[in-house]
Amino acid sequence: MTAMILKGKTCDWELICGLEIHCQIISKSKIFSGASTHYGSDVNENVSFVDAGMPGMLPTLNEECVRQAIKTGIGLNAKVNKHSVFSRKNYFYADLPQGYQITQFEYPLIGEGFVKINLEDGSNKSIGIERIHIEQDTGKSIHDISPTKTFLDFNRAGVGLMEIVTKPDFRSSEEVGAFLRKLRTIVRYLGTCDGNMDEGSMRCDASVSVRPVGSSELRPRAEIKNVNSVKFVMQAIEFEAKRQVDIYENGGEIEQQTRLFDQTIGETRFMRSKEFAHDYRYFPDPDLLPLDLEDEFIEKIKNEMVELPDVKQERFVEEMGLTPYDASVLTEDRETAEWFEKAARGHDAKKVANWMMGDFFALLNEKKISLAESPITPDNLGKLVELVTSNVINGKTAKDVFAIMAETGDNPEKIVEERGLKQVTDTGAIEKIIDEIIGSNPDNVTAYKGGKVNLMGWFVGQVMKASQGKANPAMVNKLLKDKLG
Numbered sequence: 001m002t003a004m005i006l007k008g009k010t011c012d013w014e015l016i017c018g019l020e021i022h023c024q025i026i027s028k029s030k031i032f033s034g035a036s037t038h039y040g041s042d043v044n045e046n047v048s049f050v051d052a053g054m055p056g057m058l059p060t061l062n063e064e065c066v067r068q069a070i071k072t073g074i075g076l077n078a079k080v081n082k083h084s085v086f087s088r089k090n091y092f093y094a095d096l097p098q099g100y101q102i103t104q105f106e107y108p109l110i111g112e113g114f115v116k117i118n119l120e121d122g123s124n125k126s127i128g129i130e131r132i133h134i135e136q137d138t139g140k141s142i143h144d145i146s147p148t149k150t151f152l153d154f155n156r157a158g159v160g161l162m163e164i165v166t167k168p169d170f171r172s173s174e175e176v177g178a179f180l181r182k183l184r185t186i187v188r189y190l191g192t193c194d195g196n197m198d199e200g201s202m203r204c205d206a207s208v209s210v211r212p213v214g215s216s217e218l219r220p221r222a223e224i225k226n227v228n229s230v231k232f233v234m235q236a237i238e239f240e241a242k243r244q245v246d247i248y249e250n251g252g253e254i255e256q257q258t259r260l261f262d263q264t265i266g267e268t269r270f271m272r273s274k275e276f277a278h279d280y281r282y283f284p285d286p287d288l289l290p291l292d293l294e295d296e297f298i299e300k301i302k303n304e305m306v307e308l309p310d311v312k313q314e315r316f317v318e319e320m321g322l323t324p325y326d327a328s329v330l331t332e333d334r335e336t337a338e339w340f341e342k343a344a345r346g347h348d349a350k351k352v353a354n355w356m357m358g359d360f361f362a363l364l365n366e367k368k369i370s371l372a373e374s375p376i377t378p379d380n381l382g383k384l385v386e387l388v389t390s391n392v393i394n395g396k397t398a399k400d401v402f403a404i405m406a407e408t409g410d411n412p413e414k415i416v417e418e419r420g421l422k423q424v425t426d427t428g429a430i431e432k433i434i435d436e437i438i439g440s441n442p443d444n445v446t447a448y449k450g451g452k453v454n455l456m457g458w459f460v461g462q463v464m465k466a467s468q469g470k471a472n473p474a475m476v477n478k479l480l481k482d483k484l485g
C-alpha cells in the first residue's frame with residue numbers, strides 16, 4: 001500500500017483517483033475514413049469529406065482500428081464484447097466539424113480488465129479497468145497565430161482513439177505514475193499506440209476527490225483535463241487533492257467540475273462546471289451498424305498477441321535466473337527485452353544481464369545513443385561473456401575488450417586473437433613469473449611469512465602486472481599461496 005494521506009486540522013484525508021486515457025490508435029488511415037493518419041503532414045493535408053463533416057458523407061469503420069483496440073483490451077486482461085454500438089456525442093465546438101463525435105457509449109467494445117503495477121517499495125497492486133471504447137479524435141485549434149482569430153487543422157479529426165477508463169482505484173500519485181508508465185509499456189509492446197504523451201498521442205484526464213480516512217463515501221470530483229506528461233499528471237493530482245482538503249477543512253464544498261493544469265505554476269484552475277452525460281444527448285449513430293464480432297475474428301487476434309511485459313518478466317526470472325529487479329528493467333521496453341534475449345541466447349543469461357545493465361547501458365548513456373545505434377551487437381556482447389565464462393580471458397581483460405568493441409564494433413573473439421589477449425592458464429608460465437617476483441622481493445616474502453598476510457594482494461598485483469593482465473587470477477592466487485606456504 002502506498003496511500004497518500006493528507007493531514008487536516010479536523011481529520012486525515014485520503015485521495016481517490018480514476019483516470020481516462022485517450023490513446024491514438026496506430027493505423028494507416030482514420031477510423032471512419034480513408035484519409036491518412038500521418039503525423040507531421042502539412043496543415044489540412046489529410047482531410048477527407050467525411051472528416052470535414054460534409055453533409056451526406058457516410059462513415060465506414062476501419063477494421064484495423066477495431067483489431068488494435070481488441071489487442072489492447074486483451075493486453076489489459078479485459079473482456080472483449082462481441083456486441084458494441086457507435087453513438088453520437090453531440091456538442092458544438094469549432095474543431096468538431098460534424099457537430100458530434102462518433103464514440104461508444106452504452107455498449108463499449110471492451111469491458112472490465114486490470115493492470116498490475118509495480119511500486120517502489122517492491123509491492124504490486126492491481127488497477128481495475130472499467131472499459132475501453134473506440135471513437136474519433138477532434139481537429140486541433142491553433143490560437144497562437146493571430147490575436148483575433150483561431151485557426152483549425154483537421155488532420156487529426158477522425159483519427160481513431162481508444163479511451164481507456166480505469167476504476168477509481170488510485171490512492172496516490174505514485175500509483176498513477178506507475179500505471180501510466182505500465183500502460184505506455186504495454187501499448188508500445190503491442191504496437192497499438194506509440195504512447196508519446198508530449199506529441200498528444202496519449203492524453204490523460206484525472207478525476208480527483210478526497211474523503212476522510214476510514215469513510216467509504218465518494219465525494220464530488222474534479223476532472224483535470226489533458227495533461228501531457230506523467231510527471232505533470234502526478235503534480236496535478238497532488239495539488240488538486242491538497243486544494244480540496246483545504247476547502248473542506250475551511251467549511252467549504254466541492255462541486256463537480258472540470259479543471260485545467262497549468263504546468264508553469266504547478267496548479268489546477270477552474271475551466272467549467274462539469275457537464276453530465278445527458279448534456280450530450282447520446283443516441284446510436286444511424287449511419288453505422290452495431291459492431292457484432294465473430295469468435296473467429298477475436299481468436300485470430302488472440303493468437304497473434306506478442307508476449308507481454310509481465311509474462312516476459314516472469315520468464316526472465318524463472319527460466320533465465322534473473323532477479324525480479326533485473327527482469328523489470330530489461331522488460332521495460334520491447335526493444336531492450338529482445339536485444340537482451342538475443343545476447344543471452346546460449347550464454348550465461350545472468351552475466352549478460354549484468355553486462356547490459358552495467359557497462360553497456362553506461363556506454364549508451366555516455367554516447368547519448370539508442371540501442372539501435374549501438375556499435376556493440378547483441379551477438380558480440382554474448383560472445384564477450386562467453387570468453388569470460390570459458391576462461392579464455394579474465395574479467396579485467398574483458399573490460400578492455402569491451403572498450404575496444406565500443407570504439408570499433410569488432411567481434412570480441414577477433415579482438416582477443418589479434419591483440420594476443422588470451423589469458424595465461426599455462427601453470428608453467430605463471431609459475432615462472434611468480435618465481436621471478438618472489439626472487440626479487442625477499443623482504444616482502446619474509447614479511448608475509450612473518451604474518452603480514454595482507455601482502456598477498458600485493459603479490460597478486462605484481463604477477464598480474466608482469467603478465468600484462470593476462471594471467472588467470474584464480475590460478476595466480478592458488479600458485480602464490482602454495483609457493484609462499
Ligand code: MN
Nearest residue numbers: 022103135163
Ligand atoms: Mn473520449
